[in-house]
Amino acid sequence: MRAYARYAFGRFLQFLLVVFIGINIAYIITHATPIDPVEHTVSVATAFGHTAPEAIESMRQSLRELYGLTGSPIEQYLNFWRRVLVADFGPSLSAFPSPVSTLIGRAIPWTVGLLGVATILTWIIGNLLGGLAGYYRRSRILKGFGIVAMALHPMPYYIAAILLLIVFGYLWPILPISGGSQMNVARGWSSEYILSVVRHSMLPLLSLLLVGLGGWFVGMRSLVSNVVTEDYVVYAELAGVSKRRILTAYVMRNAIAPQVTGLAISLGHVFSGALITERVFGYPGIGSLLVDGVHAGDYSLVLGVTTVSIVGVSLAVLVIDLIYPLIDPRVTVS
């Protein structure tokens, strides 16, 4: 247990390092710009023409602080961190005066829900089929599936999404092609609302599945085909252990470990959102928020989403890394 505590502490320090470096990159990038972000955003905001001069001045002040443009360079840097640490990214300019943190808070459940379910489903199905294909190497069906998965795997995500959109949106319109839920259904835990959310998530989910499956499939198949030649598997076969038991208890179990690490990383990236998915299907997650922010010239929103993604991704990876030694007995944490 002491060893685990030390491991956990080390991982936690690394988490802090990740967040530190990531946010510093964001800081450096925002400061390397030849454009003055404050004047740019203020000009975007005042373009609507009804903002009071005092409001503009306070906005300018708040922006200067947010981008770390007040005081000496060191003060600028510290100020930036102070605001990041309390998740205060100031008001959004495209949805003035709602704070950026509120907008992000509203969008995150959509993204995490959709991508979380998609990632886990893809992982389970891909590994199961990949494991079977690695073990039953002669099966025609699994070989065929392998070819399809290989062809789909390197396909740019965008293409799959557009294809689904054309098929289910225009040729055979049975599923909603845009939005997160039906407009005229009130939010809440009613069955009608939940059903509408599920129906709206079908196409984005399907597109993510289609593209994501191949990677897990191919990875697991090669892992399994390596394990199959190990001596203990050969021995178990000679000893007459049933095929099914060899597959589940001997082969799959030992091949799955690297795939769990892979799952950790992809689960982490749930927070950076699938920009294209959300864009193509008009899904109201943080990806859409980011793209809208960029198009609207909303500096605080873009910086906020970037920061939240960095923290979210590293947090997810941290959590999985902490659970990992508890799942896999072969990982020693000494």
Place this chain on the structure above:
Amino acid sequence: MFVVLRDLLRYNGEFLAGILMTGVVVAMALLSFVSPYPPLDQFVAPMDVPPSGAHWFGTTSRGQDLFWLLTYSIRNTLAFGLLVAILSRILSLSIGLLAGYRGGWVDRVLMSINDTFIVIPLFPILVLFYFVMRDNMSWVMLAVLTALLGWSYDARLIRSVALSLRHREFTQTAVFSGMRTHEILSREHLPFVLPIVFSTSLNNMNWSIGLEVTLAVLGFTDINRPSVGGMIYWANQHSAVVAGVWWWIAFPVGLVVMLFIGLYLLAISMNEYIDPRSRLERGGGRKE
């Protein structure tokens, strides 16, 4: 070298298919040098003509010949992928080899930084970068940034090979004969990791091109420089699919998918060649 190539071509169907697909794409890119149209000229051809003998891939709503435009676009897209692959290879090689060879605190520090880069979400950072650069954003700059963010995974792979090389006898011999660290790394260890470098750079190209296409489709790159993603962006801007100008999207997409699959097949067939176990299997030394 030639023996390896001949063997691969003879025994590995995936390698052959990969070479053919990538070859077609590269040939297409080379054709741009003899293109009759300058890449940025518009309204030099009739608008919205479906694929025909005069215009093989049809024309766009901006009066460009799709075939010749695509030659420029795929050339730029390939150049982007190559630049990223080369730059990030330099980073991942030097960091991976150094971390594996020196070990100790050098290894620990480098790998902490490495792991940090593995989990940092790239996409929001690239979008943020575009956001602050806007019109000053050039493709070289984007390539440099992508390379700076995309070396980490392969550095880990290279380190794992370097770790095992470190304890081999020839390394000891080299150390005792007075070779400096950088000499050992570049003369003794580099040849051993080169095969991995080749296969990972193909994957890295795929990854960076996918990233560039995605950014361009959203309009987050220098969209006035023809690229495959940029073509899809403009086609979307003109609602090509809805307007029935399907070829404007279909041909760029088809070509880039071909490139993806081609590079991917090359990478996996190379990996298989490097891995001695699967080589045995091909020679019939392994049970089915």
